[in-house]
Each structure stands twice: as C-alpha cells, then as structure tokens.
Amino acid sequence: MGESTDTSVFSRHSSHSLTRRGFCAAAAASALLFLAPGCTSSRNVVVDDTDVDAAAVQLTFFGFKYEPLNVIAIEEALHGYMDENGGVSIVYESIKSLPYFDALDKRLAAGLGDDVFMVDHDTVLEFEAAGYLADLSDLATISSFSELALSQMRSEGAIDYVPTSISAFGLYCNTDMLAAYGVSVPRTFAEFERACEKFVAEGVLPVVANNDISLKTVAIARGLADVYDSADPTAAIVSFNDDHAGLVSHLREGFEVVERMISGGWVDAGLALETEKTADDLSQFATGAYPFMLTGAWASVRMHDLAPDLEFDVHPYPVLDDRSVLVVNVDTRVSVNANGPHVEQAKDFVTYLTRPGPIELFANSQCSFSPLIGNAAPDDGSLAPIAAAFESGVTVIGSDDNLHLPIWSSVRECVAALLEGRTAEEAEALLAELIATASGQGGESV
Template sequence: MSTTAPARSALLLRRALCAAALALALAAAACLLACASQESSDGNGLVRSYDDQETVTLSFFALSAVPGMWPDDIVSLDGSTIHVVEDHADYYAKGTTQESYRGFLASRLAENSVDAYIVPAEDVIDFDRHGYLMDLSGLDAASTLSVDALAQSTYDGKVFSIPLSYTGFGFIWNKDMLDAHGLSVPEDLGQFLHVCETLKAAGITPYVANNDFALTAPAMAVGFADLYASDDAEQLLADLSSGATPVSTYMEKGFAFVEMLADKGYLDVDRTLSTAPNNDVEPFLAQEGAFVCGLVGRPGLADAEFATAGTAMPVLDEGSVAVVGADRRMAINPSSEKREYAVEAIEALCAPDNLKRIAGIKGQLTPLADDESNAAGEAYASLVETVRSGNQIPNQDFRLHFNTWASIRDLCRELLAGSSAHDVALRYDDMQRAEVAQYDAQAPSAAE
C-alpha cells in the first residue's frame, strides 16, 4: 500500500519528535547518574566521589560513634577521594561494653577486615605481639602531641597510635549534698575519710561505684602514687618491667584501699559488682551517693540537677592524684592493603584544628602540646589542672612489659567477691612474672 506525501511528512515529523524526546530522556538520565556519582549519603555524612577521580574506601572500627569526627573531603596526595566507612561495636549489641568491643576488634584484625581502628590500652601489648600495630612515628600528627600524650602512645619505641584526646580519671562530687551535710570537697585522704564517714553516719553510701574504672582508678592511684612521684621513677619502672621488683610492692596498698572502701561500707559491694561501667550515672543523678568516678567531661552528667565538681582523687596523705591516659587511640592495621591511604586519613583526622574541634564536641582535652583549652568547662577545672601538671599515673604505662589497667580491674573484682588484698596482690605477682617471661621470650635478642 502506497502512502501519500502529506502522510509521509506527518510520519517523519512524529518520528523526529520521538527521537528528540528520547534524546532528552537519555540526557536527563545521564545527568542524574552523574549527580548520583558525585553526591550520595551513607548515614555517616556526605560522601563525594567524582568521575575524574578514584575513590578509596577505608574501613574503620570503634566502640561507638563520635558524630562529625571525620573532616569533609579527605583527598589523597594521588588525587583519590578517601571515603571512610565507620563500623561500631554498639551496632551489633545493645549496651556493648569495652570488653565485648575488644572481642569484635580482635576478630576483625585476625580476618584482616579492618584498615584503621581504636586500640584499647589493655590490648596494646598483645596486639604488638600479633603484629596488629603499625608504627606511626613518621606521621606529622605524632610531632604535635604533648610529651605525656606521646608517651601514652609509644610502646617499645613504636608510636602505635595517635589519640583524639587526652584525659584523666578523678572523682566527680555532688557539691549540694556535701553542703547539706556541712562538708566541703575533700583535698586529701584525711578529708576524704571524714566525708565518707559523715555521709555513712547519715545513712548514705558515699561512693556510687561500677565494676570497672571505679575500682581500677583509685586502686592504681593509691598503689602507684609514690612510684610516679619519685625522683628515681625511671629506674623503679625499669625494675618493675624486668620483674626484679614484684608489682605487689606497690599494688598491695592499692588493693587494700579498695578493700577498706568495701569493709567500711563506703561502697555497696553487691551493687558495685553488678554495675556496668556506664550504669553508675543514673543512681548518681538520683543523688543516691555523693561522688562517682569519671573522666574529664564524663558524658551523662551535664543534666545533673545539682552542682558538680570534678577533682583528682584525694586518696593521698598529702593531696590528690589522677590516673591519666590518651583516649580514643587511632591505630592502623599494618596488614591493610590500603594502609598508605589510612595514614593520610589519620593525618587529616588528627590535624590540630580538627582535634580541637573534636575536643569541643566531646567536652574533653586535646592531646596537643601547648594547648591550654578546656572544653570540659569550669566544673572540671581542678581535675584538668592536675591532669596537665604531669607526674600523674598512666592507665597503662607502656614502659612496663605487663598489663596494669585490665589486670588491676579483674583483681579488684576478685577482691570484692571475697579475696583479700594480700591474696590478689600475690596473684598479680604471678601475672607479672608470666607476662614478663612471655615478653622476654619474644624479644629480638631471644630469637637470635
């Protein structure tokens, strides 16, 4: 069948219009795809990856998130955009503790499925034995750390982490409760015991304690205070590290202090043993006791309906002391195939301006040299002053070839469960000998 000229013209016009519409649709789709390739959201912030650049994705594992921690647009020296995917242990289990995080982390490192991570202080010695810690001494970020923060980030000559903050454990006091009983915030052991005894006589259990740092910090404070205050501290630490001096020489006194708190009823033994690290905040806010243990700027206390004061622990005859440490230690898995990019990401994260920004978010102190800012606020001024004064007690001194923090915590739990201070101190000697022997057996000289 033939078609007339007008009909053919109409058909050609319709075809031209269809082709134009199709071209416009394809152009729009291409534009949408290009936009999608440039901007997408993964819940951790805006991720940008451009068509003319390679995108490198790094996996980062931590206990919990710090909103806004990573700077925007981390670009590698080779022009690649570095995208950090955060994975958090508290996503997998509600109320995840530091101990369960350690288990999750060890599994990921064994599987080589993480590029960067937060290393717990109590795992540094073991992770070093397993080759899980990359030496970060060449990073610019390492050169910006304070003397104390750098010491807290170095083990066996290796800078194993760059901390996001530096902090200290002390006591946080309910000033209104003290005032109501004619008491002041104590400044030494004698005043501390007077406060506790007065409150106990009024029917108040003074110390709202948990089964973790609330035991470890005061035990270490009492046990190691004389060691770190000594003019011969370096030699004394060397003797401890080699095993020449039993750790009970110092720590039996620390365990005896915790034993005293229990025996005198200054803490509730059963409640303490069943209270997880963060579960002491609620009873403290409910004014069930006069003080709680905590870090500078401890989360959860900002809404207290009473005046608070954070101080060093007044557990010494002539004053007080803090247990200090680098916090949120950023480490890199040396087995990661993307470790060079991980280094650049950590450099961006730990740049001084970004560390100051994070301190403001967290209400904590930076690990930077010559930074006197205090984002924790006036309530923590006394504790901050002590933390920055030096000669305080590290939560894990990496000059020692055996664990302190985790071991002392576990032994304090045994103490409250019925063991004596003397018995747990002797058990600590056994643990010290075993760990020192393991270190000596793996030292380079032992293998030659």
C-alpha cells in the same frame, strides 16, 4: 533494653541519605537512647557516606567511641578529610566497651581487620607481637604532640598508634549534697574517710562505683603515686618490667585502700559489680542521692544532660595521706592496620585526624585534654579542678606504655575479686599470678 552487636543506629544499608545535617539531627534525637539505663555495652553505630560505592579508595574505621557528641566529632573529621580527598570514602563503625576488643581481635586474626582502628594499652602489647600495627613514625603531625604523649608513643621506638586525647579520672562531687551535710570536698585520704564515714552514719551510700575503671584507677593512683613523684618516673616504671615483685608490692597499698572502701560500706560491692561504666553509674549519680562518683572526666557532659539541675565538680582522687592525685591516660589511641589494602591512604587519614583542628574538637567532645603541645583543657567548667591539677601537679598514668605488662586488665580483675569478698592480700597474690602468666612465667611467683 536488650541489644546485640549487629544493631545499627546509623546503618550503611539505610534507605535514606545520611547528610551531615541529617546525621547531627539523628545523633541529637538518639542521645536519650544512648544514655538510657540498660543501653549498655554492645550498641553498634555506623557513620556512612552516600558516595561509598563510587569512591576509588574505601576506608573503614572501627572504634569504641559511640556517644553522640563523640560520633559527631568523628563524622566532622571524616567529612573534612573526604572534602580534601574526593576519591576516598570512609565508614566509621563502633561498638562500646569490652565487646569491641573481642570483635577487633577476631577481625584482625581472620585477616578482615579495618584500615584504621582504636586500641588501648593492653591490645597494643598483643598487636605489636602479632604484626598488626603499621609504623606511624613518619606522620607529619608527630612533632605536634606533647611531651607526655610522646613519652608513651615512643616507648618502643616505633610509633604504633597516635592518641587523640588524654583522658582523666576523677571524683565527682555532688556539691549541693556536700553542703547540705556540712562536708567539704576531700583533698586527702583522711578527709575522704571522714566524709564517707559521716554519710554512712547518716544512712547514705557515699560512692557510686562502676565495675570497670572506678576502683581500678583508685588502686593504681594510691599504689603508683610515689613512683610518678620520683626523680625519674619513666626509669622507675621501666624497672617493673623485670621487677614484677616491686610492681605487685606497690599496688598492694592500692588494694588496701579499695578493701577499706568496701569494708567501710563506702561502696555497695554487689551493686558495683553490676554497674556498667558510663551507663548505670551515671543514672545512679543523676538521682542526686549520692555525694560522690568515681569515673572518667569524659562522663561530665553526659551528666549535665542527664541531670541539668545537679551541681557537681570533678576533682583528683583524695587517696594520699597529704594530697590528692590525678590519674590520666594517653588515650583513644588510633592505629593503622599493617596488613590492610590501603596502608598509605589510611596513614594519610590519621595524619588529617591528628591535625590541631580535628584532634582538639574530638578531645573536647570527650571532655578530655588534647594530646598536642599545650594539652588544651576541655571547656566544661565542672572539670576545672582536674584541669588545674593536670597543669600543676604530679599525675599518675593509669596504663603506661613503658610498662610492658597488662596492668589495666589485671588490676581490674583484682578489684573485681575484692568486690567479691577477697582481701587485699589475696588480690596481691592474684595480681602476681596474672603478671606471671602474661609474662610467660606460668605459675611462678613474682
């Protein structure tokens, strides 16, 4: 199904009124369009209100959350805020995945940035330097955030964004298929290796992997687990800002695990390169023909919709010698345009968005943990194993704000190189080059 970035599912120029009830009905009816194979990276969604033109203040909110449940939660927050602030209207627009960040960068660079927008770790690094991000330190809700969230938000002193979720990444296990083959849910890398080798011997491709986060988070989990299990993980991560070689060396072990998965036939490298996140991968796993899938926990609710009869649980990554490890991100970050025409009103909306009610509704719609004190877990029962791991175990932060290097995008590029046939040694060298370039060291080794 071909798409372009100007295709609107809910258009601000629509001729019919978009009431809350009408929106929810439209979102439910269009869910299959969002989840259908081929509907991928550039669908555009707009949540509008019929009184936009009459409002004294008109805010725009740009993001990358486009899925029906997420958009419904955002729409609830928008209407809740507008109910309390009669002179304000808000329009939400979304583009999925990587094209979103290209569009966001172009809008801000042209002085046409939205009042409120979503960011990630790497764009925060860029936008801080460019002066695009308003300081949110004075928001009344800041004290409500958990220690984990605050450790990321305050990494630079000023608070340039607020998170609306803590996302997790996991190993989806087709429990019926595992039982049929006499395979237990793997807890260690050795158990994972034995399980995958058994499936390969039976002519079954063990792991569904996408071309974005699947193997990237595996590499980070294995490479940085010992850092986050140290006495002072924040200090250890901060040290990598000067000790680039140390960071690269740690991630080499993660690249070796990915290389083993590829060489062992646990993943189909060519297929993974073409498999889009939260789209093609879900369609593959929904067939019931694969025992494992690596992706974000947020995909769980979509899996239930795609394959109601598929029994699965989501577990931490079995990538260590003695245990599994959970990768998380302080995520779905929202910033205010420092150069926008309505900075204070935009900050007031973000304050409303980060109240317990709206934020926990939004986090749960993403099958993610709340970033507020207590870190309320999502209510999807399939995520119970990662909820238990989050509560009791050591977690690895996939893109830590205390690390001022674009690890998220750089490791993705290195994993793509592995899928294309490069070795772990070559991936390590590539990471060194990418970090050197990002830190302004040109071609110097690190």
